[in-house]
Amino acid sequence: MRVALELEVPSEVAQIERVVARVVATCADLQVPERQRQFNVPLALTEALSNAILYGNAERADRHVTVRAGMADHALVLEVADEGPGFDLDACTRDPTAPENLEREDGRGLFLMRRLMDRVERYNAAGNVVRMVLELP
Amino acid sequence: MSFTIAKSGDVTVVEVEGQLIVGNRQELKQRVLEELDHGERHFLIDFSRTGYIDSSGLGVLVSLSKKIRELGGELRLANLNDDLRTLFELTKLDTLFQIADSRERALESF
Numbered sequence: 001m002r003v004a005l006e007l008e009v010p011s012e013v014a015q016i017e018r019v020v021a022r023v024v025a026t027c028a029d030l031q032v033p034e035r036q037r038q039f040n041v042p043l044a045l046t047e048a049l050s051n052a053i054l055y056g057n058a059e060r061a062d063r064h065v066t067v068r069a070g071m072a073d074h075a076l077v078l079e080v081a082d083e084g085p086g087f088d089l090d091a092c093t094r095d096p097t098a099p100e101n102l103e104r105e106d107g108r109g110l111f112l113m114r115r116l117m118d119r120v121e122r123y124n125a126a127g128n129v130v131r132m133v134l135e136l137p
Numbered sequence: 138m139s140f141t142i143a144k145s146g147d148v149t150v151v152e153v154e155g156q157l158i159v160g161n162r163q164e165l166k167q168r169v170l171e172e173l174d175h176g177e178r179h180f181l182i183d184f185s186r187t188g189y190i191d192s193s194g195l196g197v198l199v200s201l202s203k204k205i206r207e208l209g210g211e212l213r214l215a216n217l218n219d220d221l222r223t224l225f226e227l228t229k230l231d232t233l234f235q236i237a238d239s240r241e242r243a244l245e246s247f
Contacts, residue, residue, distance in 0.1 A: 014160050016158060
């Protein structure tokens with residue numbers, strides 16, 4: 001990946017809007033189309049950052065989240081790394097749109113990441129780096 | 138995110154400005170629950186000035202809607218832009234909420 005932006009931020013949800021704004025600005029430089037820049041990227045990235053801060057790092061002040069944005073083979077690549085124990089993305093398969101889950105308050109984050117990006121994958125063996133790929137026209 | 142609360146007849150109208158996301162959704166939840174405690178039962182959330190809503194924000198809307206319904210009231214939504222409509226369709230929450238094109242239409246149908 002050709003990295004265009006790398007940020008390391010404290011594990012605080014209050015940081016999310018600022019980080020998303022920086023990445024969206026970078027996406028404009030990378031010629032990411034407006035719809036993806038204004039909808040897919042901010043939402044998928046917010047979900048990945050929430051997971052990293054709340055679950056990966058358990059909001060611990062001594063842990064950080066690292067975000068990298070760049071291009072690889074005509075695709076936008078976003079990586080979010082935390083300092084937690086990692087988790088198995090493939091094990092999270094609950095469908096929040098199923099009638100029995102529709103009124104649940106939780107369980108839509110990973111689903112949205114998968115629907116808004118072309119690929120969402122665990123990038124390292126530990127499972128604490130999530131890589132999201134969005135193919136560009 | 139900031140929000141304003143106003144009354145239109147017996148409907149409490151909440152206007153959300155900015156993003157409704159994990160860092161701020163509890164403020165909205167708390168404020169609507171306070172109105173519910175004060176006896177209000179009809180709620181309309183106007184998203185005309187909202188950027189995007191994440192899964193936590195959606196979760197708060199689902200939870201508020203359930204709570205309001207349990208107490209005999211109703212929560213409706215209005216003025217979703219194309220992206221927000223897509224979001225509600227993707228998550229099938231468009232089947233859970235009454236969504237109006239405008240604040241006026243939403244208010245008429247209460």
